[in-house]
Amino acid sequence: MSRKITFLTLFLWLMTVTFPVIAQQKTDTTYTFRFVSQKDMFYVPWNGNDTELARLLECIENSKATIFNGKLPLLVDGYCNSLGGEAENLATAKIRANRVKSELITRAKIKEENFITHNHATEGDFVIVRLTVPAKETAAMDAEAEARRKAEAERLETEKRAEQERLAEEQRKAEEARLAAEKAEAEKTAQQNTLADTPSETKITTDYHLSLRANLLRWATLTPDLGLEWRICPSWGIAVNGSWTSWSWSDKDRRYALWEVAPEVRYYMGEKKAWYLGAMFKAGQFNYKISETGKQGDLMGGGITTGYQLRLNKALTLDFNLGMGYLNADFEKYEVIDGVRVRCGNETKNWCGPINAGVTLVWKLF
Numbered sequence: 001m002s003r004k005i006t007f008l009t010l011f012l013w014l015m016t017v018t019f020p021v022i023a024q025q026k027t028d029t030t031y032t033f034r035f036v037s038q039k040d041m042f043y044v045p046w047n048g049n050d051t052e053l054a055r056l057l058e059c060i061e062n063s064k065a066t067i068f069n070g071k072l073p074l075l076v077d078g079y080c081n082s083l084g085g086e087a088e089n090l091a092t093a094k095i096r097a098n099r100v101k102s103e104l105i106t107r108a109k110i111k112e113e114n115f116i117t118h119n120h121a122t123e124g125d126f127v128i129v130r131l132t133v134p135a136k137e138t139a140a141m142d143a144e145a146e147a148r149r150k151a152e153a154e155r156l157e158t159e160k161r162a163e164q165e166r167l168a169e170e171q172r173k174a175e176e177a178r179l180a181a182e183k184a185e186a187e188k189t190a191q192q193n194t195l196a197d198t199p200s201e202t203k204i205t206t207d208y209h210l211s212l213r214a215n216l217l218r219w220a221t222l223t224p225d226l227g228l229e230w231r232i233c234p235s236w237g238i239a240v241n242g243s244w245t246s247w248s249w250s251d252k253d254r255r256y257a258l259w260e261v262a263p264e265v266r267y268y269m270g271e272k273k274a275w276y277l278g279a280m281f282k283a284g285q286f287n288y289k290i291s292e293t294g295k296q297g298d299l300m301g302g303g304i305t306t307g308y309q310l311r312l313n314k315a316l317t318l319d320f321n322l323g324m325g326y327l328n329a330d331f332e333k334y335e336v337i338d339g340v341r342v343r344c345g346n347e348t349k350n351w352c353g354p355i356n357a358g359v360t361l362v363w364k365l366f
Helices: 002-023 046-062 064-068 086-108 135-197 216-220
Strands: 026-034 074-079 115-120 126-134 210-215 225-233 236-249 254-269 275-289 294-311 316-337 340-364
Touching: 026 046, 046 064, 046 086, 046 126, 046 135, 074 086, 086 115, 086 126, 210 216, 210 236, 216 340, 236 275, 254 294, 275 316, 275 340, 294 340
Parallel strands: 074 115
Antiparallel strands: 026 126, 074 126, 210 225, 210 340, 225 236, 236 254, 254 275, 275 294, 294 316, 316 340
């Protein structure tokens, strides 16, 4: 019986001595600071770094005496694997570790000799700081850190899923936009092909090279007028019109006679090539005796022309045109006495204004 009591007493004493030792066993407390890929700048407010830094500073404050006497060093491990080679990754990992240490030296007033630093070119883009402190002092902090790590992992996973969904949605929209563009292009091509195959009722044809022209206004004044136009290309044409007439009455006491030649260069504009601008030269002779005094002489001039062509059918077109410019007339005045022309003076006149007008019927030859 006495042996049992002695054994029980010894066991209780051992438990009393051993339990504080077990309770004060040291354990690691870890703090993780994240860095932007391929960057070495330490962003404190970014990605939870501010929370980790606050926890680490609190832990350092609680163990500052132990840290300063060298019994509790801060283990700093820098990581980088986002650059091209091992040397670059190690150099960046070193800079990252130094930036974290500088922040701790500034904030916690500790020294460089209180750190033990290692750098790694693997695993990721972060810096880990570890302190080996008694378990009873870190148990609550470890539980909190584990909860935060789990929350951080869940947050990162949620962000990853959201990013994947966003990228999938953008890809879907881009694919829809591409298909819509291809469909619109196909419809446009089909419409163009349909228009090319269907004869247009309003588009003026320019697939001819030579046409015959007749100014209907001249014919209305009993002055025959004919001309030709050569279309060098759809935008350029050369036209020549000529007029001739010779009338006399009242036993040849009255006379109306003239001839004119008017070459012209034209530039056709617009999609249908209906409107045009041109430059015209005019030369000719005339003999008018409508009253007691007749006039006989030469005329010469030129100017700018403009007009519009209205298609009637495949072969016929109406050409409405007007010319503005300068004409010079050098002529003799005469009277007729007993059937003989008697000259009674010379005169010269200059004219600025309309020099040509026409409603011309154009007949496409080929």
